[in-house]
Amino acid sequence: MSTKMINIKDLCVWFGEGQQRTQVLKNINLQIARGESFGLVGESGSGKSTILRTAMGLVEDYSGEISIDGINTRTGDYKALIRCAQMLFQDPYASLHPRFTVGQAITEVMKINAIDNHQQKMVDLLLSIGLTAEHQYRYPHELSGGQRQRVALARSLALEPDVLLLDEPTSALDASIQAEMLNLLNKLKQSLGLTYIIVSHDIAVVSYMCDRFAVMSQGKVVEILSREQLRSGDIQCEYTQKLIAASEY
């Protein structure tokens, strides 16, 4: 068993066909250890979501290799892959079926995975994300934006995965609820040894949550930094410097 939980080797991704085929990721290499929290930051449109989606087997036109807990995204057992890893999509509507109530959305994934006592666990999850048992009867469109994002998070936690790929998990949340969600994620990580990739445009969130992070621009990783490097200003790449300077207003 490799000590690396997530291995991304020389990943290139294209979208479109024929004349329109465009490369959006260029030779991405990332190794993420078991129990590590790894951040992805960078320019809007630089390919952060695409890395996560490709790792979950949702993108076809790619070269290179990705494995999660030793399971190859292309050739491995897909069921085992999604049992091990869950993704929280950037657009919460994409994680939630429009005709499932909140309660159904959460218990459904538990049933598929033969997790017992799902009714009680679902309510516990709702409470842990700052909602109430009554919210189980709502449909996704009957929630506020931040409530929808939290329900999508609860749904990805319901499968009790080892790896969580979180795409802007708190972008729709006010500071108080964001603090509660980040504390919850850290608590789960400590008790269950989860591995996270967290995409965020908020450098402060990344500095708080992540041991290391990659900075992306135009389909490439331009720099990988540790939290210590970020905090001591040990930054080489000009784009990263600009990003951090702009965060400090």
Added chain:
Amino acid sequence: MSDVLAEISNLQISFKDENGVLRPAVRNLSLTLGREKLGIVGESGSGKSLTGRALVGVLPSGAHVSADRLVFDGVDLQKCSSKERRHLRGNRMGMILQDPKYSLNPIMPVGKQIIEALRVSKKMSKAKARDAVYQILEAVQIRDVQRVFKLYPHEVSGGMAQRIMIAMMLVREPDLLIADEPTSALDVTVQLSVLEILETLVEKRNMGLILISHDLGLVNHFCDRVLVMYAGRVVEELQANKLYEAKHPYTQGLLNCMPSINGSLGPLPVLDRDPNWLN
């Protein structure tokens, strides 16, 4: 042109719960908007989006709504026909909804959608409109605009979708724009240039802007005035540049909960929500 662009007084919005009981989501909300940038911050679920949607007239179907006054530039919105409201919405008022991908037309390329928005207000030729769209996409810092022009909403990134929504609203040049978390998916450098465009337009058009955001730094920096909402109510009103001197314990708590680049790695402070805040 009067100084008051929009006025809401005693707005109430409720929904029936699963037992058919009406539950309030917005209570006794009043606000007056001049030709200014008004920020609305507040807890997730506190009623920010519903308030904005009530003003432009796009509330969800199950909403029970009442207000003493709901006025836009002298027009009593509660007395308008749905046709008149639709007309206002397409022209003088605009709203950027919180979930951009959900509000774009999923089966039309994004460039075409901006062209439609543009031609409604400007009656220009197709070729001219296309060039104008390229320009506005570049202005919101989108790279490779000719490729992006042809993409469908599900093929653009989260932050690109937000910028496309902003572009669509801006080309219409409304008198009142309500922007619901318009930059929440943007990295800071892009965010700054998008806000600059908004700022220029607000000044040039002398328009009113309501910016709903959970980003306190942004609101502090960008807005003139801020309303703080909690559980369906306005709990505090401040000058935006005095946000950090907030008096209400909710607002103070909010400022405390934010992580910082050099902050401690221990658990973040969380709010102790006092039931008295509801009085």
